[in-house]
Amino acid sequence: MNAQTQSSGRFLYTASVILLCAWVIVPLYFLLINTLSSPDTVNSFPKSFVPEFDLGSLQFFAGFAGMLTALKNSILVAGMTMIMSILIGAPAGYALSRFDFPGKGLFRLLILLTRAFPLPLLALPLAVMFIRTGLDDTVFGLALVHTTLAIPFSVLITFSLFSGIPLELEEAAWTLGCTRLTAFTKVVLPLILPGITASAIFAFVISWNEVFAAAVLTIENRTLTAFLLQNLDTSPLHLKFAGGFILVVPALIFIFAVRKYLFAMWGIANR
Amino acid sequence: MAVIEIKNVAKRFGEYQALHDINLTIADQEFMVLLGASGCGKSTLLRIIAGLETATEGEVWIGGKRIDHLPPKDRGIAMVFQNYAVFPHLTVFENIGFGLRMQKLPNDEVTRRVERTAGLMHIDQLLKRYSGELSGGQRQRVAVARALAMEPDVILMDEPLSNLDALLRMEMRAELKGVLAESNTTAIYVTHDQVEAMSMADRISVMHEGRIVQAASPIDVYRDPAERFVAGFIGNPPMNFLDATPQGAGQFLVAGQSFAGPSANKPLEFAIRPEDMTLSETGLTATAKVVEPLGAHLLVTCEVEGKLFRAVLDSDLRVSMGDTLTLAPMQDRIRWFDPDTQIAVK
Numbered sequence: 001m002n003a004q005t006q007s008s009g010r011f012l013y014t015a016s017v018i019l020l021c022a023w024v025i026v027p028l029y030f031l032l033i034n035t036l037s038s039p040d041t042v043n044s045f046p047k048s049f050v051p052e053f054d055l056g057s058l059q060f061f062a063g064f065a066g067m068l069t070a071l072k073n074s075i076l077v078a079g080m081t082m083i084m085s086i087l088i089g090a091p092a093g094y095a096l097s098r099f100d101f102p103g104k105g106l107f108r109l110l111i112l113l114t115r116a117f118p119l120p121l122l123a124l125p126l127a128v129m130f131i132r133t134g135l136d137d138t139v140f141g142l143a144l145v146h147t148t149l150a151i152p153f154s155v156l157i158t159f160s161l162f163s164g165i166p167l168e169l170e171e172a173a174w175t176l177g178c179t180r181l182t183a184f185t186k187v188v189l190p191l192i193l194p195g196i197t198a199s200a201i202f203a204f205v206i207s208w209n210e211v212f213a214a215a216v217l218t219i220e221n222r223t224l225t226a227f228l229l230q231n232l233d234t235s236p237l238h239l240k241f242a243g244g245f246i247l248v249v250p251a252l253i254f255i256f257a258v259r260k261y262l263f264a265m266w267g268i269a270n271r
Numbered sequence: 272m273a274v275i276e277i278k279n280v281a282k283r284f285g286e287y288q289a290l291h292d293i294n295l296t297i298a299d300q301e302f303m304v305l306l307g308a309s310g311c312g313k314s315t316l317l318r319i320i321a322g323l324e325t326a327t328e329g330e331v332w333i334g335g336k337r338i339d340h341l342p343p344k345d346r347g348i349a350m351v352f353q354n355y356a357v358f359p360h361l362t363v364f365e366n367i368g369f370g371l372r373m374q375k376l377p378n379d380e381v382t383r384r385v386e387r388t389a390g391l392m393h394i395d396q397l398l399k400r401y402s403g404e405l406s407g408g409q410r411q412r413v414a415v416a417r418a419l420a421m422e423p424d425v426i427l428m429d430e431p432l433s434n435l436d437a438l439l440r441m442e443m444r445a446e447l448k449g450v451l452a453e454s455n456t457t458a459i460y461v462t463h464d465q466v467e468a469m470s471m472a473d474r475i476s477v478m479h480e481g482r483i484v485q486a487a488s489p490i491d492v493y494r495d496p497a498e499r500f501v502a503g504f505i506g507n508p509p510m511n512f513l514d515a516t517p518q519g520a521g522q523f524l525v526a527g528q529s530f531a532g533p534s535a536n537k538p539l540e541f542a543i544r545p546e547d548m549t550l551s552e553t554g555l556t557a558t559a560k561v562v563e564p565l566g567a568h569l570l571v572t573c574e575v576e577g578k579l580f581r582a583v584l585d586s587d588l589r590v591s592m593g594d595t596l597t598l599a600p601m602q603d604r605i606r607w608f609d610p611d612t613q614i615a616v617k
Contacts, residue, residue, distance in 0.1 A: 171323050172356035172414075174343040176421065177373030186369075190360045 028248065034238065035245035042238040061242035064235075070227035071246070073139055074208060077223055080143035081207035082200045085150040086158075089203075090196060092151075093158025098167070111152045119149075123216040130217060137219050145213045150203035157202065157261060161195040162188070198258035205251045273334040273347070273424035273457045274299050275320065280329030282315055282481075289315045290481045293329070297457060297474075302448070305461045306468040307478035308504070313461045314429055316478070320459065321350050321427050334424055344373075346425075349418035353430040355410040357402040363389070363413050364398040370421045384420050391450055392416040408439045415447065419454060426451065428460045432467065444470060465505055469493070477501050495606070499540065499613040502606065508545050508570070508581045513555075515541040515607070523607075526555050526576045530600075533607050533616045540608040543600045545570070546583040551599035557582070559594045571596070 034042050036051035039060055061067060095101075096108065126145065127136065135141030165188055173183035214226035222230065228243040235243075275297040282290040290312045297303045305313040318324035320331055322343035331339040338346045349370070358366050365372075367385045376384075389395040392412040402410055411431060418426050431447070432440045448471045451458050462468055468475050469489045476486040477500075485497035496502035502510040515523040515530070516538055523532040525541045532539065546568075548554075557573035557580055564570075569584045573596060582598055590596065607616045 166354060166356065168352045168354050168356040169358060171321075171343075172350065172352060172358075172417075173369070174323070175321060175348060175350040175427075176370035176417070177344045179342065179344065182373070187358055187360075 028252075031241060031245050031248060034241035037238075039236065039238040042241060043236070057238040057242045060236075061239055061246070064239060066222075066227060067224075067243075070222050070224045073218075073221050074224040076139045077143045077146060077214075078204045078207040080140065081146040081150055082204040084143065084147040085154040085203040086196060086200050088147070089151050089154030089199070090158045092155045093160075094162050096155070096159045097162035111155050114148060114152055119212045123213060126213075127216055136217060137221055139221055142214055142217050142221075142223065143207070145217065146207035146210055147203075149210065149213075150206045153206065154199045154203055157199040158192070158196065161192045161199075161261075165191055195261050198261035201254045201258050202261075205254050209247070209251055274332075275425060275457060275459070276330075276332040277316070277320070278330045278332070280316070280319060280326045280331065282312070282319065282324070283327045288481055290319075290326075293483055295476060295483060295486060297459065300455055300457055302451060302458045302460065302471060302473040304468040304472035304475045305459065305478055306465060306475050307463065309463055311478040312481040313463075313478045317427055317429055317459060317461045320425075321348055322346050347423055348425045348427055349421040349423035351411075351414050351418050351426070351428040351431045353433055355402075355407075355414045355434075357405070357410045357413050357417075359402045361401070362398065363394060363400050363402075363405070366402070366413055367398075367417045367420050369417060384422075385416075388416040388420040391419065408435055408443065411435060411443065415450070419450070422454075423456060425457045425459065426454075428458065430462055431460075433462070433464070440467075447471070465507070469505075477504065479504075494604075495615065496542075497615055499542075499608045499615075502542050502608070506544060508583075510542045510544050510606070511575075511580045512608075513541045513575060513578060513580070515539045528553075528555055530605060531602065532605070535609075535616055538610065539616055540610050542606040542608060544604060545581040547601045547604035548582050548584075548598040549601070550584065550588065551597055554597045554599035555580075557596045557598055559590055559592055559596060562590050562592060 033049065033051045035057055036053050036055075037048070038052060038054040038056035040056075041048065041052060041054070042057060092111075096104065130136035130141050135144070169187055169191075170183045173187045174180070178186060209225065210223075211225040211229055214223045215229055218226060224243070224247060228235075228240070228247070232240070275295075277293055277295040277297075280290060280293040281288070293316060295303075305316060307313045315324060319326045319339075320333075322338070322341060326339060329339075330337055333347060343350075357363075358369065361369065364385055367388060368381045371381045371384055385398070386395065389398055392415055394409060394412045394416060397405065397409060397413075402413070405413065411434070415431070432443050435443060444467055460467075460471065472489050474486060475489055475492050477484045477492060479498075479500050485492055485501050487495075487497075492501060493505055496505065496510070499512070503512070513525050515525045515532065517536045518524050518529065519536065521532055521534050523530050523539065523541065530541065532541075555575050557571075557575045559571050559573045561572040562569065563572070564586060567586060569586050569588055569590065571582045571584055571590055573580050573582065582596070584590070608614065609616050
């Protein structure tokens with residue numbers, strides 16, 4: 001009887017794992033098939049389950065008016081977000097891990113609270129403010145908003161990275177002739193550089209995937225997500241697939257590359 | 272060349288007073304051990320000397336220069352940490368040479384000094400390795416070599432051996448003592464291990480609750496504890512204590528026996544080390560409770576007048592549980608303490 005429950009438990013376990021994997025992988029697979037098929041195949045029926053490796057859809061995507069500019073904008077905004085969120089987030093993470101100051105707990109809470117307000121709630125006042133200051137419809141303005149979204153994560157990731165470096169290493173550097181700054185650049189920085197890179201990539205992905213603020217705050221200088229959304233009802237099926245694929249792949253690769261550090265952020269042991 | 276003077280140093284963490292008015296002078300090239308239980312303030316004092324912690328009050332002077340306002344790098348010190356603090360992203364060579372590179376010394380000088388100190392610490396085969404490829408003992412050697420390579424006036428060590436296993440600790444203890452004696456630096460060494468303190472120190476400062484209770488040579492600390500705390504802390508097993516009632520004219524009654532003591536005419540505490548007693552015809556009457564044959568000697572835990580009393584006796588003696596022993600203390604090894612002030616009475 002025991003063996004029976006064990007085997008049925010194992011069956012349930014395996015089935016759940018397969019189901020969950022399928023949940024994630026099947027849509028991605030369809031995306032891949034349809035992107036790598038010619039426009040005709042994409043629009044015809046029945047569908048094939050093997051990609052044709054025809055670059056027609058991707059060519060159409062690249063040729064679509066405004067698409068490449070949108071792609072360029074997306075990269076620009078994400079790049080700026082990446083740099084700004086690290087420049088602001090890493091010092092905050094360092095301060096949180098190394099110094100005791102009044103209101104430290106509240107500060108940590110406030111960082112998380114920035115994610116508590118839904119973006120649609122903020123979008124209208126933001127749009128008005130951006131129009132007043134001339135930041136509307138600019139790559140920089142959108143990067144500012146995305147930086148705000150990315151900062152909680154960059155602070156938390158860098159906080160856990162800095163906390164993982166024993167203070168004694170810094171103290172040893174101080175006694176060996178370093179100032180606080182040189183101890184940081186010669187000892188701490190080399191040790192956390194991989195983690196900082198991961199945090200930067202994560203910020204890049206957040207910006208890359210963000211659609212709402214991008215759609216509201218830009219008109220001419222749309223990012224790829226906003227541009228695809230704008231043309232969603234009018235564009236042909238193969239364009240949607242190609243666009244979706246171009247959006248998903250970098251995010252997927254990057255997140256996979258930095259998964260170790262994202263686990264670390266949530267306090268799961270570094271593997 | 273590097274006398275260390277600590278003048279009226281106090282340290283408070285909020286309400287908590289970690290150090291009370293510490294005054295201590297450490298002679299040039301002296302090996303000073305700060306000994307105490309955890310939380311006694313010994314590490315805090317060391318970190319104040321290093322500049323990793325600021326004193327709330329007082330001054331620290333090294334080599335006739337006041338240094339308590341200077342950052343660690345300008346104090347002429349090098350430090351060895353309990354957790355080694357070997358930089359994981361650098362090779363052993365670059366770890367040892369780290370401080371020298373910071374001083375912008377020419378390459379051949381760095382190489383010369385790294386190779387010399389690595390040789391001293393027997394790690395010259397490991398120079399190309401990273402700390403992840405080293406054992407705990409090897410890492411500690413790197414940490415010591417890194418400090419020595421700086422050729423500092425003062426070397427500070429914060430429980431450097433406490434993360435090593437017992438055998439390695441004994442080996443490193445002797446080695447460290449030899450290397451430091453040759454390096455002509457003044458050394459301050461923090462430990463909670465009294466064997467380490469006794470075996471390495473020129474002088475021991477016993478610390479208790481943020482105060483230096485006694486600063487003296489190891490044998491003086493052992494033979495003549497300045498306070499009851501030291502008598503009960505140093506020695507394994509520590510001193511035995513019994514109540515003593517004055518009988519006038521420097522005589523005291525201890526457990527029914529009369530002993531010559533100080534001239535003070537008030538109740539005192541009689542103290543004797545377990546090994547300073549012999550079995551004899553006359554003496555303190557003790558009932559053996561536990562007998563532990565330790566090979567080199569026999570440790571007998573007994574009761575004298577209802578109080579715990581230990582004696583270290585010759586291992587050839589046959590003593591069994593429940594035996595009544597007559598223990599004669601060696602007269603010149605008896606010490607007396609004032610139960611009110613806890614201070615030794617002569």
